[in-house]
Amino acid sequence: MSTRPPYNTADPRPVVPILEPGHTYASVTDKISAIVLTRPTSLGWVAGFALTFTLVMVLTVAVAWLFAQGVGIWGINIPIGWGFAIVNFVWWIGIGHAGTLISAILFLLNQQWRTSINRFAEAMTLFAVACAGLFPLLHTGRPWMAYYMFPYPSTMYLWPQFRSPLIWDVFAVSTYGTVSLLFWGVGLIPDLATLRDRAVTKPKQIIYGMLAMGWRGSARHWHRYQSAYLLLAGLATPLVLSVHTVVSFDFAIAIVPGWHTTIFPPYFVAGAIYSGFAMVLSIAIPLRKAYDLEDFITMRHLENMAKVMLATGLIVAYGYFFEYFMSIYSGQKFDLYLTKMRFHGPYSHFYYMLILCNILTPQLLWIRKVRTNVPALFVMSLVINTGMWLERFVIVVISLTRDFMPSAWGRYSATIWDYATFAGTLGLFTMLLFLFVRVLPAISIAEMRELVRHTSGEHE
Amino acid sequence: MEHRSHVYGVVAEFETAEQLLHAAEKVRLAGYGAFEAYTPFPLEGLAEAMALGRNAVPLITLLGGLLGGLGGFGLQYWVSVIAYAENIGGRSLNSWPAFIPVTFEMTVLGASLAAVFGMLALNGLPRPHHPLFNVQRFAKHASTDRFFLCIEATDPKFNLSESSRFLKSLSAANVSEVEDD
Numbered sequence: 001m002s003t004r005p006p007y008n009t010a011d012p013r014p015v016v017p018i019l020e021p022g023h024t025y026a027s028v029t030d031k032i033s034a035i036v037l038t039r040p041t042s043l044g045w046v047a048g049f050a051l052t053f054t055l056v057m058v059l060t061v062a063v064a065w066l067f068a069q070g071v072g073i074w075g076i077n078i079p080i081g082w083g084f085a086i087v088n089f090v091w092w093i094g095i096g097h098a099g100t101l102i103s104a105i106l107f108l109l110n111q112q113w114r115t116s117i118n119r120f121a122e123a124m125t126l127f128a129v130a131c132a133g134l135f136p137l138l139h140t141g142r143p144w145m146a147y148y149m150f151p152y153p154s155t156m157y158l159w160p161q162f163r164s165p166l167i168w169d170v171f172a173v174s175t176y177g178t179v180s181l182l183f184w185g186v187g188l189i190p191d192l193a194t195l196r197d198r199a200v201t202k203p204k205q206i207i208y209g210m211l212a213m214g215w216r217g218s219a220r221h222w223h224r225y226q227s228a229y230l231l232l233a234g235l236a237t238p239l240v241l242s243v244h245t246v247v248s249f250d251f252a253i254a255i256v257p258g259w260h261t262t263i264f265p266p267y268f269v270a271g272a273i274y275s276g277f278a279m280v281l282s283i284a285i286p287l288r289k290a291y292d293l294e295d296f297i298t299m300r301h302l303e304n305m306a307k308v309m310l311a312t313g314l315i316v317a318y319g320y321f322f323e324y325f326m327s328i329y330s331g332q333k334f335d336l337y338l339t340k341m342r343f344h345g346p347y348s349h350f351y352y353m354l355i356l357c358n359i360l361t362p363q364l365l366w367i368r369k370v371r372t373n374v375p376a377l378f379v380m381s382l383v384i385n386t387g388m389w390l391e392r393f394v395i396v397v398i399s400l401t402r403d404f405m406p407s408a409w410g411r412y413s414a415t416i417w418d419y420a421t422f423a424g425t426l427g428l429f430t431m432l433l434f435l436f437v438r439v440l441p442a443i444s445i446a447e448m449r450e451l452v453r454h455t456s457g458e459h460e
Numbered sequence: 461m462e463h464r465s466h467v468y469g470v471v472a473e474f475e476t477a478e479q480l481l482h483a484a485e486k487v488r489l490a491g492y493g494a495f496e497a498y499t500p501f502p503l504e505g506l507a508e509a510m511a512l513g514r515n516a517v518p519l520i521t522l523l524g525g526l527l528g529g530l531g532g533f534g535l536q537y538w539v540s541v542i543a544y545a546e547n548i549g550g551r552s553l554n555s556w557p558a559f560i561p562v563t564f565e566m567t568v569l570g571a572s573l574a575a576v577f578g579m580l581a582l583n584g585l586p587r588p589h590h591p592l593f594n595v596q597r598f599a600k601h602a603s604t605d606r607f608f609l610c611i612e613a614t615d616p617k618f619n620l621s622e623s624s625r626f627l628k629s630l631s632a633a634n635v636s637e638v639e640d641d
Contacts, residue, residue: 024605025501025604025605026604026605029500029604029605151535157543157544158544159539160539162536162539162558162559162562163540163555163559167562168561171561171562171566172561172565175565175566178569178572182572183572185576186576186579190500190603194603196603197600197603198604210586210588213580213586213587213588214585214586214587214588214589215585215603216498216593216603217499217500217501217603218496218497218583219484219496219497219498219507219512220496220512220515221583221585222499222503222506223512223515224515224517224579224582224583225502225579225583226502227515227575227579228521228575228576228578228579231518231521231571231575232572235571235572235575236568238564238568239568242561242564242565249561446500446501446502447501449605450501453477453501
């Protein structure tokens with residue numbers, strides 16, 4: 001979309017391209033569409049799918065038992081009413097944020113390196129939002145009555161309480177899911193047309209043909225398409241910032257010690273992007289290896305993502321520091337006590353693990369050798385995702401176990417069903433990704449052609 | 461269809477984007493109005509070469525956003541002040557700051573839906589079939605690596621042999637007739 005050079009040419013180090021040279025419109029099209037159309041299903045794919053499908057079956061059993069018995073099968077009880085369900089909800093929704101950041105914010109900032117990673121990052125967003133949405137739904141205890149949360153003219157003359165952050169959350173998450181789907185769907189239309197035209201079997205031609213809606217690449221269509229895409233990017237940008245802000249309001253508006261702070265919205269958003277980029281790396285590294293996409297997802301992409309992780313990780317570290325500082329500075333005994341509990345309480349090992357995973361380990365990313373070492377980056381991405389999960393655990397559980405009155409203190413430990421549900425959503429997320437790479441182009445073909453034109457134009 | 465009276469137009473194929481940009485400009489300057497270019501990716505400069513001007517998608521998006529935002533706030537106002545007014549310690553019923561998050565979300569939702577469905581409607585999609593798909597090379601290459609330009613028969617200046625010759629003179633790799641059906 002721009003003629004600006006995609007990298008800083010003043011940098012004396014050798015520049016790693018965002019697209020290996022020598023590619024043409026036809027070669028990028030062939031390579032990406034072949035993954036879907038002609039490549040035989042590999043044994044690795046079948047094994048991965050089987051494993052993740054098994055986890056989805058675990059989820060089904062856990063959810064069925066939950067419906068039969070109620071939320072009592074989980075480890076939650078008063079005072080800890082928000083256990084794994086809310087920890088997992090916040091974790092999953094945060095992961096989704098990187099997809100929108102890559103597809104919308106980097107698009108508006110004209111970052112060409114986003115091109116080969118935006119499609120699967122958007123898919124990741126959708127699947128993460130789907131997993132996230134499950135948890136509050138199941139946590140309601142009576143998920144078949146979840147429609148009570150939407151404003152509709154009921155025979156009971158009841159309406160939702162619009163002054164509650166929990167209702168804001170319903171609107172924020174459902175809007176986020178819908179807009180992410182639209183953004184992803186619009187991006188897919190030209191590629192579905194390519195698949196329609198290249199498919200050789202009748203069923204594929206018909207299915208992709210229906211999904212492509214008759215797209216034929218007309219200049220007038222592209223003209224409106226680009227307007228719509230740009231506007232969607234502009235709309236998704238404040239939206240993604242609002243979603244985790246609203247999620248943080250679920251905590252910040254309550255008066256529980258450790259929750260009632262104004263730093264929560266920005267620090268939740270930074271944490272969301274941090275964990276999301278870690279998840280994009282966890283997906284990109286095996287994906288480029290399995291489907292030989294090293295030409296498209298180059299070292300530059302991995303290094304850039306590592307830099308984003310380092311930067312957002314530092315913002316998160318700043319957030320932790322200020323939580324600590326404000327509790328000391330406030331002189332409030334409940335806040336002080338909570339901080340003491342984080343360091344010395346029954347869950348202090350979670351807090352120390354969190355500092356190790358989220359603050360100390362990622363400092364290795366300052367070293368270029370680490371940023372360009374693929375296995376090290378993969379391990380780092382898993383460590384950061386673990387760290388971000390622990391962060392939510394620390395926020396949710398430690399605060400609830402130690403609020404104002406000692407008579408209301410309690411302990412929390414997850415049950416086998418908590419773990420089964422969490423593992424199940426990990427399986428669901430990965431299974432959907434496995435299906436996605438086999439039936440839809442994991443990299444935007446039309447945008448890669450555009451990149452071919454821009455990069456070849458520069459060499460002329 | 462033995463009686464081949466229906467001609468949709470004549471389509472030319474170009475190997476490079478530059479040739480298409482050049483041809484689009486020439487066709488427009490030759491006085492043709494009903495012509496369309498087809499590219500495998502959004503081509504910078506093509507809208508200008510064809511003098512497409514502005515499109516209505518931004519306006520539709522704005523209207524969708526306004527509708528969503530006003531509808532979202534209106535709903536909350538109606539629920540909290542009229543339909544289900546609850547006096548909680550004398551706090552004001554129209555507590556508008558608390559209504560901002562949902563109003564914002566509804567604005568974004570309305571605008572996004574309007575942008576996508578407005579774009580599809582203006583483009584006349586879904587439309588599974590189009591006469592151009594009758595041209596084999598178009599169906600095979602238009603969504604991959606070639607650039608096409610079609611002068612449509614509805615243009616008053618259209619003449620099958622003359623328009624074909626004109627397109628050939630614009631360094632087209634291939635020129636073929638498009639049958640209507």
